Amino acid sequence: MNQRFKVIGQISAAENIFHVLPSNKKIGDFSAQALKKVPGVASCCICIFGEPHPSGDLLPVFCEGCDIVLRSLCPDQERVCRFDGKENYETYFLNTAARFFGTLILEISDPDAFSLYSPFVSNFSNTITINMENLWQKKQLQTKNSALEKYRHHLESLIKERTEQLEKSEQLLDNTQKMAKIGGWEWDVDKQTMAWTAATYHIHGLNPDNHEKCSPESSLQCYDPADQLVICKAFKQCIKDKTPYDMQFCITTYQNHRVWIRTMGWPVLEDGRVIKILGNIMDISHYKKLEEERVALAKQLQHALKADSLARMAGAIAHHYNNQLNVVMGNLELALEDTPADAGFRDNLTEAMHAARKSAEISELMLTYLGQGSGETSQLDLSKLCRSYLPILRTSLPKDIALETDFMSAGPAILTNVNQMQIILTHLITNAAEAINGNTGRIRLSVGVIPVSDIPEIVTAPEDWHPEAATYACLEVTDTGIGINEQNMEKLFDPFFTTKFTGRGMGLPVILGLVKSWVGAICVENRKDRGARVRIYLPVQEDTIAAQPDIKRRWQSVEKGGTVLLVDDQDAVRKTGAGMLRRLGYSPMSASSGLEAVAVFREHHNEICCVITDLTMPDMDGWETLAALRKIQPDLPVVLVSGHDQSQAMKQDRPEKFQAFLHKPYAMIQLKNALLKALQQGS
Amino acid sequence: MKREDDKISLGFDNKAYPAGTHMCLIYNDEAERLKIISKYLEKGLKTGGRVAYFVDEITPMEIYSWLDKLDVAPPEKNLYAAFTAAEAQKTYCPDGTFIPDRMLATLRDFYDQSVNQGYPHCRVCGEMGWALKNLPGSDRLMEYESLVNVVVTTHPVTAVCQYDANRFDGVTILKCLEVHPYMIVHGQVVHNPYYITPEEFLGSAQQVVK
Numbered sequence: 034m035n036q037r038f039k040v041i042g043q044i045s046a047a048e049n050i051f052h053v054l055p056s057n058k059k060i061g062d063f064s065a066q067a068l069k070k071v072p073g074v075a076s077c078c079i080c081i082f083g084e085p086h087p088s089g090d091l092l093p094v095f096c097e098g099c100d101i102v103l104r105s106l107c108p109d110q111e112r113v114c115r116f117d118g119k120e121n122y123e124t125y126f127l128n129t130a131a132r133f134f135g136t137l138i139l140e141i142s143d144p145d146a147f148s149l150y151s152p153f154v155s156n157f158s159n160t161i162t163i164n165m166e167n168l169w170q171k172k173q174l175q176t177k178n179s180a181l182e183k184y185r186h187h188l189e190s191l192i193k194e195r196t197e198q199l200e201k202s203e204q205l206l207d208n209t210q211k212m213a214k215i216g217g218w219e220w221d222v223d224k225q226t227m228a229w230t231a232a233t234y235h236i237h238g239l240n241p242d243n244h245e246k247c248s249p250e251s252s253l254q255c256y257d258p259a260d261q262l263v264i265c266k267a268f269k270q271c272i273k274d275k276t277p278y279d280m281q282f283c284i285t286t287y288q289n290h291r292v293w294i295r296t297m298g299w300p301v302l303e304d305g306r307v308i309k310i311l312g313n314i315m316d317i318s319h320y321k322k323l324e325e326e327r328v329a330l331a332k333q334l335q336h337a338l339k340a341d342s343l344a345r346m347a348g349a350i351a352h353h354y355n356n357q358l359n360v361v362m363g364n365l366e367l368a369l370e371d372t373p374a375d376a377g378f379r380d381n382l383t384e385a386m387h388a389a390r391k392s393a394e395i396s397e398l399m400l401t402y403l404g405q406g407s408g409e410t411s412q413l414d415l416s417k418l419c420r421s422y423l424p425i426l427r428t429s430l431p432k433d434i435a436l437e438t439d440f441m442s443a444g445p446a447i448l449t450n451v452n453q454m455q456i457i458l459t460h461l462i463t464n465a466a467e468a469i470n471g472n473t474g475r476i477r478l479s480v481g482v483i484p485v486s487d488i489p490e491i492v493t494a495p496e497d498w499h500p501e502a503a504t505y506a507c508l509e510v511t512d513t514g515i516g517i518n519e520q521n522m523e524k525l526f527d528p529f530f531t532t533k534f535t536g537r538g539m540g541l542p543v544i545l546g547l548v549k550s551w552v553g554a555i556c557v558e559n560r561k562d563r564g565a566r567v568r569i570y571l572p573v574q575e576d577t578i579a580a581q582p583d584i585k586r587r588w589q590s591v592e593k594g595g596t597v598l599l600v601d602d603q604d605a606v607r608k609t610g611a612g613m614l615r616r617l618g619y620s621p622m623s624a625s626s627g628l629e630a631v632a633v634f635r636e637h638h639n640e641i642c643c644v645i646t647d648l649t650m651p652d653m654d655g656w657e658t659l660a661a662l663r664k665i666q667p668d669l670p671v672v673l674v675s676g677h678d679q680s681q682a683m684k685q686d687r688p689e690k691f692q693a694f695l696h697k698p699y700a701m702i703q704l705k706n707a708l709l710k711a712l713q714q715g716s
Numbered sequence: 717m718k719r720e721d722d723k724i725s726l727g728f729d730n731k732a733y734p735a736g737t738h739m740c741l742i743y744n745d746e747a748e749r750l751k752i753i754s755k756y757l758e759k760g761l762k763t764g765g766r767v768a769y770f771v772d773e774i775t776p777m778e779i780y781s782w783l784d785k786l787d788v789a790p791p792e793k794n795l796y797a798a799f800t801a802a803e804a805q806k807t808y809c810p811d812g813t814f815i816p817d818r819m820l821a822t823l824r825d826f827y828d829q830s831v832n833q834g835y836p837h838c839r840v841c842g843e844m845g846w847a848l849k850n851l852p853g854s855d856r857l858m859e860y861e862s863l864v865n866v867v868v869t870t871h872p873v874t875a876v877c878q879y880d881a882n883r884f885d886g887v888t889i890l891k892c893l894e895v896h897p898y899m900i901v902h903g904q905v906v907h908n909p910y911y912i913t914p915e916e917f918l919g920s921a922q923q924v925v926k
Contacts, residue, residue, distance in 0.1 A: 039909055042909035043909040043910050045909070046893070046899075046901075046906075046908060046909045046910060047890075047910075049901045049902075049906075050742060050889065050893070050901070052902075053742050053743055053744045053745075053881040054744070054881050054886065054889070055744050055881055055882050058886070059881065059885065059886040059889075060886065061886065062885060062886030062887055063886030063887070063889055063890055064886075065886075066886060066887050066890040067890055067910075070910070
């Protein structure tokens with residue numbers, strides 16, 4: 034009895050183990066081993082038909098017990114087991130309605146003993162089948178789950194990939210925004226909440242972790258008071274009127290930096306109502322700087338074009354205008370000489386002569402402005418020069434204006450021209466006095482020396498000036514006048530620009546022209562308290578100062594008659610010149626070109642004592658004519674004539690030298706002096 | 717030290733069992749295994765006993781981490797002293813060969829040391845996967861398992877032997893049932909009707925363990 038219970042218990046225990054066995058084969062092996070313990074059983078095996086395949090089919094496997102292949106459970110195929118119905122064998126088909134798993138085969142040695150356990154074995158075989166079916170179902174489920182799992186993994190990896198892409202995009206956007214200095218923001222109208230991107234924090238000079246600062250108020254604090262009103266108005270209008278805005282401001286960040294920003298906001302509508310404001314904030318400081326540089330460059334270009342245009346105009350003045358003026362003035366002079374003192378039209382001629390001289394002066398000023406002013410330079414003591422000119426300056430000032438001075442006891446030495454420096458002083462003091470405009474005031478004139486490092490980086494004019502000397506003389510004029518209107522500051526050095534009804538507008542342009550020709554610069558500025566300050570910087574000369582020239586020095590009148598060959602391509606100029614020469618006691622010969630001059634000179638070289646030749650002529654210019662004539666007579670005295678000033682005419686280094694230079698338009702006395710100088714040097 | 721007739725709790729069910737109970741856990745569900753074993757270890761430590769765990773599936777460090785998560789490994793040194801985690805292969809086959817008598821002696825020593833150190837009880841738990849590595853002598857595993865039942869009568873070490881149904885074949889699993897008087901089924905300790913006494917088991921035909 035105990036034995037029977039034990040066997041039944043074993044069978045029951047074995048059934049309890051099935052749930053942990055992971056495969057049909059293991060269940061089969063385990064079951065066969067367990068059933069061998071059943072009394073009356075000689076041996077036992079289980080032909081496992083097949084392992085459930087993921088496709089759901091049962092695949093045939095080799096049966097160790099019957100040495101035959103069990104075929105799949107298909108309607109057209111017969112299940113085959115050679116032990117089925119065989120004596121001493123008990124076979125149990127392990128199948129459900131849907132599937133066939135195999136056959137349990139018992140070899141019975143004692144049928145009587147086995148009969149006690151037969152129902153339990155039969156039940157056991159059912160339990161085997163149920164567990165196999167469970168496994169099959171489980172594997173089917175696993176297969177489905179596996180597919181689902183695979184799909185889930187696919188989705189998860191897709192989500193992960195998209196998330197990474199998004200994160201990368203966000204990172205890229207963040208980096209791009211950082212690099213481009215563009216921040217984004219969003220205002221939720223209903224919730225009254227704001228969101229900023231990291232770049233928005235950076236632009237405001239805030240740490241992106243400082244979320245407390247993410248508010249319109251925090252942003253507003255960075256704006257200048259006047260701008261706060263403007264941006265507030267635009268923001269409110271955007272909500273109220275649904276109008277976007279796009280504005281530029283200069284803000285002060287929380288790091289106390291001044292930053293130019295462009296801020297834009299546009300409404301987001303839902304059912305016709307503004308629910309959000311989306312916006313950008315862009316740091317445009319760099320663009321502003323570039324824009325300023327572009328404007329400055331455009332300005333420089335404009336100035337360069339203007340200078341080029343003026344230079345061409347100067348060329349025209351020098352060549353055409355002065356030539357014509359030379360004829361006008363020469364003929365007027367000749368006519369005046371021939372006119373009796375009591376002649377009624379003498380006043381008319383005098384007026385015409387006066388106007389012609391004024392025109393010549395303006396022409397001269399124009400050339401001076403362009404740095405082509407006539408006048409030889411020498412090293413002079415600036416303090417001494419200013420001091421010597423003080424009496425004249427004081428005389429020109431109204432009584433209510435005090436002229437204060439601060440000169441050095443001696444020096445500095447500068448390369449300048451006395452007369453031109455006097456022109457500068459006159460213009461500066463006159464301008465200062467006019468700025469005081471009839472009121473009581475002070476003008477201060479001072480001379481000093483400063484190192485180059487003390488010169489402002491940006492001078493008023495010339496704009497392209499670069500200091501080259503180590504030390505500079507500083508001539509400074511300050512006044513207590515009304516100062517200079519900012520709008521006029523840019524035009525100060527434009528020719529003919531004046532704020533005075535009677536002015537010619539050539540004062541500062543002429544000063545600039547002279548200073549330019551002396552390689553100096555000018556700074557004009559309004560003083561902080563009142564009035565203006567003009568500073569002229571001129572390079573200090575290291576050499577010793579030459580003796581001041583005698584202003585009254587004139588060429589000694591060495592009367593010397595003779596034949597003079599006058600060379601000019603313009604008939605009127607030749608005609609006027611010839612008339613003036615005759616009046617001076619010379620016998621004029623004339624030639625209209627260099628070639629003709631050479632021919633005339635070859636024929637009359639024994640008679641001609643001096644040649645006056647124009648510089649600018651077609652075919653052979655003045656220099657070539659000079660060289661050709663000198664080949665015939667090396668010591669020939671020559672006067673060179675030009676509408677340009679002497680330094681300009683001498684720019685080209687020529688081996689042949691002339692004895693005197695005559696600037697057009699010239700008066701008879703200037704012609705006389707030039708001839709005398711040439712003849713004197715020639716002799 | 718409790719004697720064989722003393723009852724101890726295994727932790728994973730509500731019953732009390734005699735010290736020196738020798739049982740097998742045949743499993744194919746890792747989560748269920750961990751649940752049973754962790755409670756078994758936890759109970760042993762929390763009741764002041766000495767515990768040894770022979771790892772094969774996991775590393776000793778994982779066992780310590782496991783205990784940390786169970787909140788049964790507070791920083792007291794004595795608790796760590798009460799717990800030993802060792803690699804099963806090095807424990808069963810210290811020189812690469814499995815010799816049942818040597819392991820049985822180790823088991824006895826473990827018990828004696830525990831007594832000497834004043835532990836009220838001691839328990840071991842082993843993952844038996846090492847037996848599938850074809851190490852010399854590993855075919856004598858069932859002989860050893862059977863003899864453990866003799867040892868625990870004098871040295872009542874409570875023991876749980878874990879067999880992974882996924883790795884051991886069906887024949888071995890039935891053999892396993894023949895040498896463990898108790899088995900853990902569905903988280904319960906049950907008498908094993910297949911159990912055969914050592915005398916009967918060892919007196920029968922040669923046992924072959926794959």
